[in-house]
Amino acid sequence: MAQIEADPRDARPEPEPERRSAAARWALTAGRLVFLLLAVGVLFKVSGSSAQAEHGSAGTRGPSPEATALRQVAEGRRTFRFDTFGDQAFWGDTLGLHKAIEGAKLGGVGPGVSPRTALAVGLKVDSDALPADLKQAIAAGKVNLDDPATTLALLKLKAVVGVSGFFNSNGSLRSVGIQCALCHSTVDDSFAPGIGHREDGFANRDLNVGAIVGLSPNLEPVAKVLGVDVATVKKVLASWGPGKFDAELFMDGKAFQPNGRSAATLIPPAYGLAGVNLHTYTGWGSIPYWNAFVANLEMHGQGTFFDPRLDDPKQFPVAARNKFGHVKAQRDLITAKLPALHAYQLSLAAPKAPRGSFDPAAAARGRKLFSGKAECSTCHTEPLFTEPGWNLHKGSEIGIDNFQADRSPTHMYRTTPLKGLWAHQKGGFYHDGRFATLNDVVKHYNTFFKLGLTAREQKDLVEYLKSI
Secondary structure (H helix, E strand, C coil): CCCCCCCCCCCCCCCCCCCCCCCCCCCCCHHHHHHHHHHHHHHHHHHHHHHHHHHCCCCCCCCCHHHHHHHHHHHHHHHHHHCCCCCHHHHCCCCCHHHHHHCHHHCCCCCCCCHHHHHHCCCCEEHHHCCHHHHHHHHCCCCCCCCHHHHHHHHHCCCECCEEEEECCCCCEEEEEECCHHHHEEECCCCECCEECEEECCCCCCCCHHHHHCCCCCCHHHHHHHCCCHHHHHHHHHHHCCCEECCCHHHHCCCECCCCCECCEECCCCCCCCCCCCECCCCCECHHHHHHHHHHHHCCCCCEEECHHHHCCCCCHHHHHHCCCEEECCCCCCHHHHHHHHHHHHHCCCCCCCCCCCCHHHHHHHHHHHCCCCCHHHCCCCCCCCCCCCCEECHHHHCCCCCCHHHCCCCCEECCCCCCHHHHCCCCECCCCCECCHHHHHHHHHHHCCCCCCHHHHHHHHHHHHHC
């Protein structure tokens, strides 16, 4: 059995160099001052371009916008991938999820979660965090993927995407926390199914959030917040299925749609959002707003969040009762990280459709239809593929019910940006996956708007949508 060694990482950003004073000391003689100025002039001529890149053009103070952007993107990536915002106090210390992961044999409860089980519920493994000898051992079948101890070893390596383990000095698992990457990153499966290089921003449509949370030995705190019993909580979590999560459940307590289907929505991608107004399927707010919302109210991190709209006891009874619109932790581990997190998310470009994944000739015809007869560009304005500015619509405007929209303060649906659509087809389309295929979506619009598209034109439009 191969032994897995931990590979600790220092995720802290390097401190910026201290600024040097530009003023000469009063004791300098005139000759020394002239000499100093001449020397500085020579240095500026020799290294002016590099200094300008680092500190900006003449007459400005502080680092250049380019340097700031690069630093923020790097910091934001660390936050996106590795920061729990202190939420281990909820997932581990309160719900005891870590105990279910390690299992009774290692001091926890139940059978534990083996790597094979973890992969089965959609968790991903970052192959770049695995030492070369471990990769060889896994490939040779010398690592026991049915042993929870192997899962703990992977957590020590920080190899489980979106999950952090916190360990005691004796190596036992003390707690566990989650990161943004849990839902909004996947891997390219280059090493094995579920194991590969990280792909940040991709929606993890394999992730069964409900099944994972349902393993927690203490769901009583969740039941208390919702005002139901634990059995009901487990029923709701089991109804979500892979690739779905219900962010509004802790706001309004509505677990099911009027038709009996789960009220959970598909996990959206976090890429291709630069220039897009409003976030989420129903436009709750901007990207930094939603980051603060999720970090505080969904991940249950420790920070500050303010939204008086959640005080409405009629629309948001759970949130109003628990004062979720007025969160202020004793120690804020979230707010200072929001700017860099935002910068990183905006840097995540939508992935280009791979060659062979669509018919180029049909896609070319479909593009003409998109901005012509099909009238798609009326709302999905290129190149953003959503409206620049106000991008919200009532359900009646797009031929669907308003249930999910009415769970949002806007009571409307956002026009979903379409770039990278090919990469999140699993689970269906629209917020709840009600349309199984793109062809179903096109058929719906063709009927609702009376577009008169022929069967071939509908297929061409689908090929274009796959190519975006």
